[in-house]
Amino acid sequence: MTQATRPPESFQQTAGWPDRRILDLFGIAHPILLGPMAGAGTPKLAIAVGEAGGLASLPGAMYQPNELRAAIEEVRAGLPGRPLNVNFFCHTPPTPDPVRMMGWRTRLAPYYVEHGLDPQATPPAGGRAPFDATLCALVEETRPEVVSFHFGLPDPALLARVKATGAKVISSASTVAEAKWLEARGCDAIIAMGLEAGGHRATFLGADVAGDMSRQVGTFALVPQVADAVGVPVIAAGGIADARGIVAALALGASAVQVGTAFLLCPEAKISAVHRAALEAAGDDSTALTNLFTGRPARGIMNRVMREVGPLSADAPAFPLAGGALAPLRAAAEAEGRDDFTNLWAGQAARLAPRLPAADLTRKLAIDALAQLNPSA
Numbered sequence: 001m002t003q004a005t006r007p008p009e010s011f012q013q014t015a016g017w018p019d020r021r022i023l024d025l026f027g028i029a030h031p032i033l034l035g036p037m038a039g040a041g042t043p044k045l046a047i048a049v050g051e052a053g054g055l056a057s058l059p060g061a062m063y064q065p066n067e068l069r070a071a072i073e074e075v076r077a078g079l080p081g082r083p084l085n086v087n088f089f090c091h092t093p094p095t096p097d098p099v100r101m102m103g104w105r106t107r108l109a110p111y112y113v114e115h116g117l118d119p120q121a122t123p124p125a126g127g128r129a130p131f132d133a134t135l136c137a138l139v140e141e142t143r144p145e146v147v148s149f150h151f152g153l154p155d156p157a158l159l160a161r162v163k164a165t166g167a168k169v170i171s172s173a174s175t176v177a178e179a180k181w182l183e184a185r186g187c188d189a190i191i192a193m194g195l196e197a198g199g200h201r202a203t204f205l206g207a208d209v210a211g212d213m214s215r216q217v218g219t220f221a222l223v224p225q226v227a228d229a230v231g232v233p234v235i236a237a238g239g240i241a242d243a244r245g246i247v248a249a250l251a252l253g254a255s256a257v258q259v260g261t262a263f264l265l266c267p268e269a270k271i272s273a274v275h276r277a278a279l280e281a282a283g284d285d286s287t288a289l290t291n292l293f294t295g296r297p298a299r300g301i302m303n304r305v306m307r308e309v310g311p312l313s314a315d316a317p318a319f320p321l322a323g324g325a326l327a328p329l330r331a332a333a334e335a336e337g338r339d340d341f342t343n344l345w346a347g348q349a350a351r352l353a354p355r356l357p358a359a360d361l362t363r364k365l366a367i368d369a370l371a372q373l374n375p376s377a
Helices: 023-025 043-051 067-078 097-115 134-141 157-164 178-186 219-229 243-251 273-281 303-311 323-335 358-373
Strands: 032-034 057-061 085-090 146-149 170-174 188-195 232-239 256-259 287-290 298-301
Touching: 023 188, 032 043, 032 057, 032 358, 043 057, 043 358, 057 067, 067 085, 067 134, 085 134, 097 178, 097 303, 097 323, 134 157, 157 170, 170 178, 178 188, 178 219, 188 219, 219 232, 219 243, 243 256, 243 358, 273 323
Parallel strands: 032 256, 057 085, 085 146, 146 170, 170 188, 188 232, 232 256
Antiparallel strands: 287 298
């Protein structure tokens, strides 16, 4: 372990975890990673999780480079000497398709008229930035201890530059084939992302999940198969919101877990009032995969536009362009306290999440899981 990732002395007193590979790889006390959650993740959320012994994470996809630099600096100031994960998307920007974009706007036009909006007005551009040379230079400048990717990995030349900083590289897989692909290209650990997970599906090999959801794999079927197929540590993600999920994931071969939805209910997360209300009311069957909000399948709580248009629609433009046309509708509905056009990202286990500040939640997850793992301690 390098000095940069060595945990403080107080962290080294933690014992009882059956698999220390992730703890030693990242220099953390507990095998709990904060899901980056583009749009909802904040420096305050990252700091709170890191202070409690988990891995602090920041989402890079929706920040401008200067904003991301400032966020990293804020976390560094709040977590001196402790590790940070910065997450990036690796999608290829789509070729412009004016016909498809016009068809999407036509499909949404009745909602514009209903809300007194001009359906002919040019909507804002929807977008999330893919990892590129500019963001790579920012990684080289700020040197996060962990760099994670979604939708595969960046160009090999960019990936080599990231690894040259000394960062540990991880990425998400939704199948065994994807996990083996990531390991072959040098990932230090792999996130096995089950179908239960909130937010965007990690799929990057084979058919888009919009085409056949029935073949997607749940977390607790995926984790042991990935653990058997690769030699690097596996991080389970999807449907894990309490200590029981952590213990189950570890029993199936995971070395750690990544938790997202449970942290959305923490005061440090940045979500709208309508999103928070939807999370509070969510049940086990409240979510579905939808491509309406970005053009790529992601799990969120059902709302009006998902019921009436989708939740999966061939009309939605390619990722990440679909969201622009929904933005004016979202603003109009949220101003009236409605979530009709809001992307309410959430996993299937939202109702299991304790309603606590992020540091308290991280400690509770760790303490309760350790108690179950070591009942006689």
